[in-house]
Amino acid sequence: ATWLGVMGGGQLGRMFAHAAQQMGFKVAVLEPALDCPASHAADQLHSADYTDVDALAKLAAQCVAVTTEFENVSAKSLAFLAERTFVAPSSSCVSIAQDRMAEKRFFIECATTSGVFPASHKEINSDADVDAVSDDLLPGILKTVRMGYDGKGQVRVKTRAELHNAYANMNGVACVLEKMLPLAYEISVLAARGADGRAVVYPIAENVHRDGILFTTTVPGPNISKESAEKAQAATLAVIEQLGYVGVLCIEFFVLTDGSLVVNEMAPRPHNSGHYTIDACVTSQFAQQARAMARMPLGDVRQHSPAAMLNILGDIWFEGKSDEAREPAWDKVLALPGANLHLYGKDTARRARKMGHITFVAATLEEAQANLRKACDILGIAP
C-alpha cells in the first residue's frame, strides 16, 4: 500500500483521509489527541506531539508524502520530515503563512505580478511602536502575528488609547495593526499546484463571517464581477507560482466598497471555504491535496453545481442558554433538497466549536441559498 501522512487530526485531516482512501491510499495521522476527528478515518494514528522526533521519523519512513492540515504545525517538524520524505506544502511555504508579517511582506513582493496588496499595516512590538503609528491606520485591527485563527487574537481599536490598551493585553507577543477597511464582501480563492508546476484555480467563493468565524460560503460568489473574479484568480495563481508551492492553498481577499481587491491572508492547506468542493466540484480540495502529494496529475476543478455551505457550530446543540446538549434535527435538514451533511465526529459540542457543515447543491444558486436558509430556520440559527 502507498501511505500518505498528515500532521494534525482535526476535521481537515479526517476529510483528507476519506478522499485519499477513495483513491486507494492508506492514511497515517500524527496528532496527540487519541479521540481526534481523524482518528476513526485514519488507517493509523500516531499519537504523539507534533515535534516528537521518533514519531516524525516513523511517519516519514511509512509515507511517500506528508502534508499538514493546520498552519501552526512546527516548521521545524516539516523540515525534519522533508529530510526523509516528500513534504507538501514545504516548510518554507508554511512558515510564511504562519507569520502575518512574513505573509504581508511576501504579498508585497508578489504585487508586481499579482496586482494586489495587503491592507496598510504596521508591526507593533513595543509601546513606542504604538506611539509611532500613523493616524491613518486608525480605526484598525490589532492582530497577533502568530497563532491567530477564527478571529482569535484580534482586537478592533478606534483610537490610539484603545490601541495602547489592546496591546497591553497581548502579553508582549508580536502584533500587527491593520487599517480597518470598508469591506463590501469577502471572497476566497482556492488553488492547487502540482509537483510538475501545473496550477489550477477553483471558482470564487464568497464568505460571510460571524464573530470572526466563517458562517457561510456561496459559490459562485454572487456579488463579484467577472473582471474582479479573474483578477483574484490571477493573483492567486501568481502567489502560488512565486511560492513554488505544491498542494492546496487558499487565499482570502477583501472586496472593498469601491470595488478594489485587497489580499488578506493565506492558508497553506485545504480551507473551510473550500468544503463545498466535496459536493459541488469534479475534484474536491482533499482529493486534490492527495493528488499533489502523490505527485499525480491534478484533477478537474470544474464546479458542476451551484453551492451554498453552512458551517455547523456547537452552539446549536444548546437551546437558548441551556447547558444541556441536545442533538439537532438532522432528519429535518436532510429532508431538504440537495443537502449534504458532514459531521466531524466530535463527541462534545461546545459553543463556537466547528462540529460540521452542510453543503446545499441545486440547479440554481438561489435554490441552494433558499435551502440553506430553511436549514438555519430548522436548526435555530439566525439566517
Ligand code: ATP
Ligand atoms: P481565519 O479563521 O480565516 O484564519 P483569522 O483569525 O486569521 O481568520 P483574519 O482573516 O485576519 O483572521 O480576520 C478575520 C475577519 O476579520 C476577516 O475575515 C474580516 O471579516 C475581518 N477583518 C480582518 N482584517 C480586517 C481589516 N483590515 N479590515 C476590515 N475587516 C477585517
Ligand code: MG
Ligand atoms: Mg487566518
Ligand code: MG
Ligand atoms: Mg481569515
